[in-house]
Amino acid sequence: MRSLELAKRNFREIWRDPLSLGITIALPVLLLLVLQAFGEVDAFFTATVLAPGIVLFGFVMLMFSAAMTLSRDRESAFFSRLLTAPVGARDFVAAYSLPYLIVAVIQAILLFIIGALLGLEINGNVGLVILVLFVTAILYIGLGMILGSLLPLAPLSGAYAVVLLLTIFGGAWMDLEAIGGVFQTIGNALPFAHALDATRDVMVGGAGFSAIATDFYWVLGYTLVSIALALFFFRRRMVD
Amino acid sequence: MNQTNQAAIEAVALRKTFGKLTAVSDVDLTVEQGELFAMLGPNGAGKTTTIKMLCCLLRPTGGTATILGHDIQSEPLSVKQLIDVSPQETAIAERLNAWENLSLMAGLHGIGKGEAKERSEELLEMMGLSDRADEKVKKYSGGMKRRLSIAMALVSDPQVLFLDEPTLGLDPQSRRAIWEYIEALKGRKTIVLTTHYLEEADALADRIAVIDEGKIVALGTPEQLKEGISDTPVTVVEAQGLTDDAIDALRQIYPVVRVVAGGVEIEADEVRLYDIEDCLRPRGIDIQSTYRRQVTLDDVFLHLTGKQLRE
Numbered sequence: 365m366r367s368l369e370l371a372k373r374n375f376r377e378i379w380r381d382p383l384s385l386g387i388t389i390a391l392p393v394l395l396l397l398v399l400q401a402f403g404e405v406d407a408f409f410t411a412t413v414l415a416p417g418i419v420l421f422g423f424v425m426l427m428f429s430a431a432m433t434l435s436r437d438r439e440s441a442f443f444s445r446l447l448t449a450p451v452g453a454r455d456f457v458a459a460y461s462l463p464y465l466i467v468a469v470i471q472a473i474l475l476f477i478i479g480a481l482l483g484l485e486i487n488g489n490v491g492l493v494i495l496v497l498f499v500t501a502i503l504y505i506g507l508g509m510i511l512g513s514l515l516p517l518a519p520l521s522g523a524y525a526v527v528l529l530l531t532i533f534g535g536a537w538m539d540l541e542a543i544g545g546v547f548q549t550i551g552n553a554l555p556f557a558h559a560l561d562a563t564r565d566v567m568v569g570g571a572g573f574s575a576i577a578t579d580f581y582w583v584l585g586y587t588l589v590s591i592a593l594a595l596f597f598f599r600r601r602m603v604d
Numbered sequence: 605m606n607q608t609n610q611a612a613i614e615a616v617a618l619r620k621t622f623g624k625l626t627a628v629s630d631v632d633l634t635v636e637q638g639e640l641f642a643m644l645g646p647n648g649a650g651k652t653t654t655i656k657m658l659c660c661l662l663r664p665t666g667g668t669a670t671i672l673g674h675d676i677q678s679e680p681l682s683v684k685q686l687i688d689v690s691p692q693e694t695a696i697a698e699r700l701n702a703w704e705n706l707s708l709m710a711g712l713h714g715i716g717k718g719e720a721k722e723r724s725e726e727l728l729e730m731m732g733l734s735d736r737a738d739e740k741v742k743k744y745s746g747g748m749k750r751r752l753s754i755a756m757a758l759v760s761d762p763q764v765l766f767l768d769e770p771t772l773g774l775d776p777q778s779r780r781a782i783w784e785y786i787e788a789l790k791g792r793k794t795i796v797l798t799t800h801y802l803e804e805a806d807a808l809a810d811r812i813a814v815i816d817e818g819k820i821v822a823l824g825t826p827e828q829l830k831e832g833i834s835d836t837p838v839t840v841v842e843a844q845g846l847t848d849d850a851i852d853a854l855r856q857i858y859p860v861v862r863v864v865a866g867g868v869e870i871e872a873d874e875v876r877l878y879d880i881e882d883c884l885r886p887r888g889i890d891i892q893s894t895y896r897r898q899v900t901l902d903d904v905f906l907h908l909t910g911k912q913l914r915e
Contacts, residue, residue, distance in 0.1 A: 366711060369711030370711075373700060373704070377699050380699045380740070381699065441693035442696060444661060444689075444691055445691055445756065445757075448660070448684055448689045449713060450685045450712070450714070452681060603663045604663065
């Protein structure tokens with residue numbers, strides 16, 4: 365597959381860039397270590413409660429890094445060169461997404477290994493946790509592709525801040541029922557709280573698929589829309 | 605795919621506008637297979653825009669074009685199978701080494717690993733990059749990056765190769781090496797070359813399109829273009845500190861006098877040295893040298909557009 369060649373290059377770009385590795389892998393791990401240190405004073409700060417939210421935080425960082433790579437490439441002559449190769453939009457989007465999916469897997473494994481050492485318990489089906497996180501990772505990478513296709517490098521950090529805030533206040537880190545009002549409505553309409561609820565319900569509560577089906581399909585729907593939009597916007601970038 | 609008698613490139617009334625600016629204006633063009641076709645013109649003439657349209661990077665505002673029979677708008681993937689491009693700017697992946705850059709482009713064009721390695725070795729050798737092929741290219745000098753960027757267009761061995769200012773900014777030795785490589789490809793590949801360097805177009809091209817303000821103002825072999833303007837020889841007079849008054853005096857004797865860097869050029873069948881001395885010496889201007897030269901493509905460009913190519 366021709367897109368694998370480009371995916372290889374994009375993976376090397378992440379792997380050889382200390383900043384990319386730092387924000388996508390080191391930062392979420394650091395956050396888990398720092399926050400769980402408060403576990404002795406507040407039960408909220410235990411690895412089991414924190415891990416799902418931190419994985420989501422890690423995915424936001426992935427989204428940012430993916431958007432940066434695509435946006436930076438788009439501004440370069442190298443990208444024009446890539447666009448003259450016989451590769452379609454689908455293969456391009458796959459080539460830019462796949463390396464980040466691999467990083468997402470590495471990131472999640474690392475967080476769960478460290479979490480386990482800190483007392484993280486998975487009460488539900490591990491396969492179901494993986495499925496939910498996998499779809500959520502694709503959602504964030506898709507958002508990264510959309511942002512990277514649409515925005516130049518400079519305003520990307522603003523867009524990143526918006527998605528991070530939506531993730532945090534959209535229910536991933538705050539209890540939507542406690543917030544209430546319009547924020548609760550918005551939070552419930554977005555996929556982030558559903559992703560976290562589904563992950564947490566399986567991990568902590570030991571829930572099965574039927575119990576998280578609504579949350580899961582909500583996230584899956586957003587994921588499919590984000591992929592479709594990423595393809596649409598990327599295709600538009602291929603010819604000026 | 606590579607049918608006989610099929611033109612390599614055929615453009616009909618190709619046009620590109622950006623708002624009110626017309627970058628390419630109704631260009632008609634046919635490039636035969638195996639031909640080395642040069643586009644000569646100053647910055648902003650429309651050369652790169654034309655190439656970008658032919659490479660499916662820019663959507664034409666009007667007209668059509670085909671590459672070996674494939675329409676650039678309706679069959680972009682088929683077109684991209686047949687072409688490769690060396691863009692005007694250096695276009696490389698900075699965190700990869702030279703091998704990885706070449707292997708990436710070969711892979712994107714569907715070249716197998718063995719063949720890609722063989723071609724990469726040859727190209728790295730030609731570009732003088734073999735010794736540092738394992739280093740990340742962000743450590744390379746500007747000239748090395750440029751050479752690698754050109755090699756990346758050659759590794760896929762395309763049927764139609766677009767070289768946009770390939771030797772711009774290169775040292776004479778590298779430029780010579782690339783010219784030799786391009787010459788070796790002549791007849792086997794269709795090559796479209798854009799350049800500022802007249803000597804490059806003159807030495808390499810089978811045919812030249814002189815482009816100005818988005819239009820092809822002349823098209824032909826270098827010889828046809830030169831013959832087309834004038835048979836009158838040109839005498840170059842090198843003299844420092846020429847004044848308007850001195851030039852006017854020369855024009856009293858020779859109607860066609862052009863001011864160039866470091867002197868003037870006089871177009872006349874016969875130029876007498878004592879006439880020139882009579883005009884310049886009384887005004888305190890020393891003549892450093894005079895010589896006759898052949899008509900160049902610069903003269904062609906000046907004749908056709910009223911300006912010099914290097915302006």
